[in-house]
Amino acid sequence: MTRDRRPLDGPRAAPWAPETVWIERGEEHSALAARVRARLPATPFRIVGDTAAAEPHGEGFHAGKRRLVLQRQRGSFLQHCPAGTTGMVCCNYLVMNVGSNCPFDCSYCFLQDYLANNPALKAFTNVADGLAEVDAVLRAHPERTFRIGTGELIDSLALDHLTDLSAELVPFFADRANALLELKTKSDRIANLLHLDPRDRVVVSWSVNAPAVVAAEEGGTTTLEQRNAAARRVQSAGYKIGFHFDPLVAHDGWEDGYRDAIERAFDHLDTRRVAWVSLGSLRMTPRLKAAIKARPQRAPLLSAELVPGPDGKERVWRGLRVQMYRRMLEWLRQVDARMPLYICMEPAGVWEKVFGNAPADREVAHRLVATP
Amino acid sequence: MTHLDIRAYAAARRYSAATTERWLRIEPQGGEALLEVATALRLGENQLRGLWEWAEEIAVRDGLSLAQVLRHESILAARARPLSRNDRLKLVKAALRRLRFPRLVATEDRLATLIGALGLPRSVRMTLPDHLEGDEVRVEIVAQDPAALRAAALALQAAADRPGCAEIFRLLGGESHDHDG
Numbered sequence: 001m002t003r004d005r006r007p008l009d010g011p012r013a014a015p016w017a018p019e020t021v022w023i024e025r026g027e028e029h030s031a032l033a034a035r036v037r038a039r040l041p042a043t044p045f046r047i048v049g050d051t052a053a054a055e056p057h058g059e060g061f062h063a064g065k066r067r068l069v070l071q072r073q074r075g076s077f078l079q080h081c082p083a084g085t086t087g088m089v090c091c092n093y094l095v096m097n098v099g100s101n102c103p104f105d106c107s108y109c110f111l112q113d114y115l116a117n118n119p120a121l122k123a124f125t126n127v128a129d130g131l132a133e134v135d136a137v138l139r140a141h142p143e144r145t146f147r148i149g150t151g152e153l154i155d156s157l158a159l160d161h162l163t164d165l166s167a168e169l170v171p172f173f174a175d176r177a178n179a180l181l182e183l184k185t186k187s188d189r190i191a192n193l194l195h196l197d198p199r200d201r202v203v204v205s206w207s208v209n210a211p212a213v214v215a216a217e218e219g220g221t222t223t224l225e226q227r228n229a230a231a232r233r234v235q236s237a238g239y240k241i242g243f244h245f246d247p248l249v250a251h252d253g254w255e256d257g258y259r260d261a262i263e264r265a266f267d268h269l270d271t272r273r274v275a276w277v278s279l280g281s282l283r284m285t286p287r288l289k290a291a292i293k294a295r296p297q298r299a300p301l302l303s304a305e306l307v308p309g310p311d312g313k314e315r316v317w318r319g320l321r322v323q324m325y326r327r328m329l330e331w332l333r334q335v336d337a338r339m340p341l342y343i344c345m346e347p348a349g350v351w352e353k354v355f356g357n358a359p360a361d362r363e364v365a366h367r368l369v370a371t372p
Numbered sequence: 373m374t375h376l377d378i379r380a381y382a383a384a385r386r387y388s389a390a391t392t393e394r395w396l397r398i399e400p401q402g403g404e405a406l407l408e409v410a411t412a413l414r415l416g417e418n419q420l421r422g423l424w425e426w427a428e429e430i431a432v433r434d435g436l437s438l439a440q441v442l443r444h445e446s447i448l449a450a451r452a453r454p455l456s457r458n459d460r461l462k463l464v465k466a467a468l469r470r471l472r473f474p475r476l477v478a479t480e481d482r483l484a485t486l487i488g489a490l491g492l493p494r495s496v497r498m499t500l501p502d503h504l505e506g507d508e509v510r511v512e513i514v515a516q517d518p519a520a521l522r523a524a525a526l527a528l529q530a531a532a533d534r535p536g537c538a539e540i541f542r543l544l545g546g547e548s549h550d551h552d553g
Contacts, residue, residue, distance in 0.1 A: 319547075322546025
């Protein structure tokens with residue numbers, strides 16, 4: 001079948017800027033606050049003792065995306081990935097939470113459930129404490145190589161034009177032998193990265209999807225063409241690249257759509273410098289489903305053949321899911337059979353049907369850090 | 373008129389205010405079609421919400437109105453069967469489920485046919501995982517004496533050797549029976 005390979009570029013997404021910035025008292029002179037103030041000279045700033053005041057009480061989840069809160073992280077920065085649920089094969093991923101929520105508006109986003117009670121977009125001012133925490137873990141386990149990502153509760157790069165956070169993270173990880181940092185994004189805010197030397201310790205990855213899903217469900221994000229162009233640029237600058245085809249959405253024409261997305265993603269990329277590619281089916285808790293239903297526009301993805309699984313989340317029923325994974329695997333292996341692939345939040349039985357075997361958790365993690 | 377009818381029905385069945393108000397907010401033809409189904413099947417609030425949710429999801433996916441989904445010929449036929457209210461409700465739910473999960477139901481149908489063709493005696497029952505979310509079947513044997521147990525085991529062994537049995541496990545493993553991707 002002939003696919004339409006015209007560029008998907010629409011109007012370039014404008015860099016996100018908040019309507020108001022709230023700063024926790026005591027953090028107004030932090031380096032992060034100074035950088036954000038310098039980048040947003042016309043934006044009102046409010047200094048408050050308790051940043052709970054910045055939460056959009058009664059205004060809904062989306063109001064949280066229009067404000068930025070700069071505050072200290074008082075808990076641990078480092079957590080095990082919440083996707084590591086009992087019964088699922090887990091890739092032993094660690095998450096470093098440098099903030100929470102995201103300026104983009106993907107209809108399927110789990111943060112609508114996870115951050116329902118505190119949706120104000122936050123960036124933490126004491127990331128140096130987080131890096132000290134990471135450093136302690138890396139020193140305590142020199143025999144292990146860790147994969148640590150910042151893109152779980154926030155897009156890793158969407159605020160980088162305001163925070164310059166990558167300029168703190170990349171040099172730190174570039175100097176560590178036993179960790180890989182993953183910066184996961186749907187943005188193209190890569191300008192800071194191009195001037196840093198990752199020394200093979202940083203993977204910049206993009207969440208990508210079929211063009212129809214990007215257009216219908218990923219509000220405010222960059223186009224696929226913009227993401228792919230950014231991937232090519234950062235790879236040229238010395239970074240490893242990753243792609244996450246997640247969530248896979250069963251929609252009319254999904255085969256053509258995902259094949260097209262794969263072809264576009266790897267066009268003009270050196271596949272030997274691809275650290276990993278993940279696949280994950282659309283999954284939702286009952287609360288997330290309710291949040292999606294409450295959105296102003298009905299999301300067509302709710303009409304997929306979703307059924308409840310043993311973990312309480314709805315996914316496309318298993319036969320169709322396995323079929324989708326197998327097709328994706330086939331197309332990805334046609335691109336380069338050596339690229340490390342994994343699937344996210346699936347039980348061993350699904351891995352067996354897709355890959356022919358179900359690895360132990362530690363084995364998945366080992367495969368993903370063992371790439372050249 | 374329909375608004376008054378909806379209010380009257382919802383009040384009589386003690387529906388919550390939230391459900392009633394939501395019902396009144398949808399476009400009139402959809403509200404009316406929902407009232408037809410509710411009245412015909414004497415639906416309680418949770419039953420109505422379940423059918424409504426599926427019907428809305430079908431409507432979004434297929435570009436239809438809620439009324440068009442609820443007045444689909446398969447739904448009307450199920451409603452019109454000369455059966456008890458409970459049996460008609462089951463048929464309506466099954467018809468709606470068939471529209472909501474077309475590929476899943478087609479696979480379930482194929483699996484039911486294959487299981488039927490295994491020729492298992494009534495003492496042996498093969499059960500599929502809920503929503504086909506799994507690749508294991510559960511087999512239950514009922515026997516009152518060793519001879520009945522032996523006969524059931526032999527029938528099961530013969531069934532396991534039939535080509536249809538292998539197809540059952542292939543389908544559960546994610547292979548498409550219609551090869552339509």
